[in-house]
Amino acid sequence: MIDLKNTKVTIYDVASEADVSLATVSRVLNYPEKVKPATREKVLEAIKHLGYRPNAIARGLASRKSTTVALIVPDVSRASVAEMINGVLDIARKYDYTVLLKVTNGEDEVEEEVWQEVYASQVDGILYLNDELQEKNISQIKASSVPVVLCNTKEENNLLPSVSIDFESAFYEATKSFIDKGKKEILLVSTRSAYSVNALKEGGYIRAMYDAKLEPKVIRTSGRLVVNYPFFQEYLKQNSIEAAIVVRDSIAASMINAACNLGINVPDQLEIMGFQNTKYSKMSRPTLTSIDNPIYDIGAVSMRLLTKLMNKEPIDNVNVILPHNIILRNSTK
Amino acid sequence: MIDLKNTKVTIYDVASEADVSLATVSRVLNYPEKVKPATREKVLEAIKHLGYRPNAIARGLASRKSTTVALIVPDVSRASVAEMINGVLDIARKYDYTVLLKVTNGEDEVEEEVWQEVYASQVDGILYLNDELQEKNISQIKASSVPVVLCNTKEENNLLPSVSIDFESAFYEATKSFIDKGKKEILLVSTRSAYSVNALKEGGYIRAMYDAKLEPKVIRTSGRLVVNYPFFQEYLKQNSIEAAIVVRDSIAASMINAACNLGINVPDQLEIMGFQNTKYSKMSRPTLTSIDNPIYDIGAVSMRLLTKLMNKEPIDNVNVILPHNIILRNSTK
């Protein structure tokens, strides 16, 4: 053992230790099959001996590949985002990619800067999570010099690689499940219409209602508790509904709380279904029936798709749809 | 306008466009004051004109600084972790640092690999979040060639830079608040003792109990709902307690649910206090009184401290203690 600590050992040190040229060392690292087993062993030995680790930056410069991807998200602290990140990271590490995390806070200026920064970082690919996709984002992405995958969203004309569930059918089925139980007054609780995936969710709900000749009723509130809780209190006092489908679990949990505190029994008087099947759905009382959006898998599959795109592997379908299903709990019967 | 898109424009292009040497371009980027205003303008003009963005990788290689830090966490999906990440990212972007995200899943082998990867990435500093700090981690950190800041944890002898609250006092005060109300049967709900910060929390609790000549009672359960919910059901059926302090909000919320479903009134028969003041505390019913751990700030301050360390700025105290306080809600009276 000569030196196991961090006094930078370079490829030259390994080369001289193993008594070969640096090119050979590089080869055993990148194309081991191209070097004679005997020398390969010798080099590997030296590498271990010196505790050598290739400098990723130098490697990146020489190869013009950084084996780094950027993950751009609006906000890390949303439960669904965090869980997706876990999926991304697990697969990234499997394929030896490094992940750069960037948040936009949903602000346009930041968004613009972030893309610039990401390009400056020389990433090989980008994972983009944004449920408020707009025309400008789409053209931004189309112009990207590196592959981009949309996570948990999709562009309606399937022009961009994406991984998500079929939001429209999910909400159609959810609505239909209430209709089949004979419910008439079925409410959809959504958020700002700017969220393009919400449009898909609402589309599914509305289609189901029309199919059953029922009147669709969509209300919108905020994702923030301080806003939506009083909103629900007021709404439930004045309106009598039999069932509600809510576009986010945390909002659904808030609705449950408002209803219960008003003395409305869930699920006897009001059935509530959430969306995403996050931890919130298991922690509410009663526990929340929820449409399961396999968010960890979405992260994992997105990352996998991105690796294929970066390697220019042939891909049959760049718009991956993952299966969803409804997890029944105690907020419905 | 010649070319605003991504056809890689280099420092050479800018130099020839501005009719100066590449060294001058580099200077206006890094030491603008060292170049004559007139030429500086000319260069800036060319930069904007060509849409030039310095290649961060080449820059990193030449300067031996990556302006990148690694954020090592056990798991992104814990609410407290996610919120801290937001704090880190906000400050990182302010100081033009890029953040590499790594998760260890709390597994030792992964942990080891991650540190290697991080060094290979040539990061300038490391933010380390791990509430299960062990001796081996500590020596690992001490041997690090780049600065490391512990987030939301601390090493008991203050040997390592860290940012956290004073866990011991926080739990002392929480316990005392119950004692002052005349409670006698006060329970501490903790998790695996391996969590070194839990030792601090328990220490504060025990000290308060001893000071009041009361018998401390610590129980341990898992952070996982499927485990702790039935555990609480069983425990509450067999034991009668007046108050409980729980080391994590999500676990406290689960305890509330178990109690309520058993017909135990919270807070009339049982007062419960959580820790962290996460979203869970606002979403439980009744809402949860919780010790506020300013987790966003911990992320932000940690990142700021790390920038100072990386710049070798003088620092009066590398063990930052942030203030905490108790947020009263409806699970206590």
Added chain:
DNA sequence: TTGTAAGCGTTATCAG
């Protein structure tokens, strides 16, 4: 199968 040498796009040290 291996070595030589030319980059990769910057920064930084010299002179001038």
Added chain:
DNA sequence: CTGATAACGCTTACAA
């Protein structure tokens, strides 16, 4: 104040 020029640590033709 500015320009050559040598690194930085690696990959990758091209030769041997």
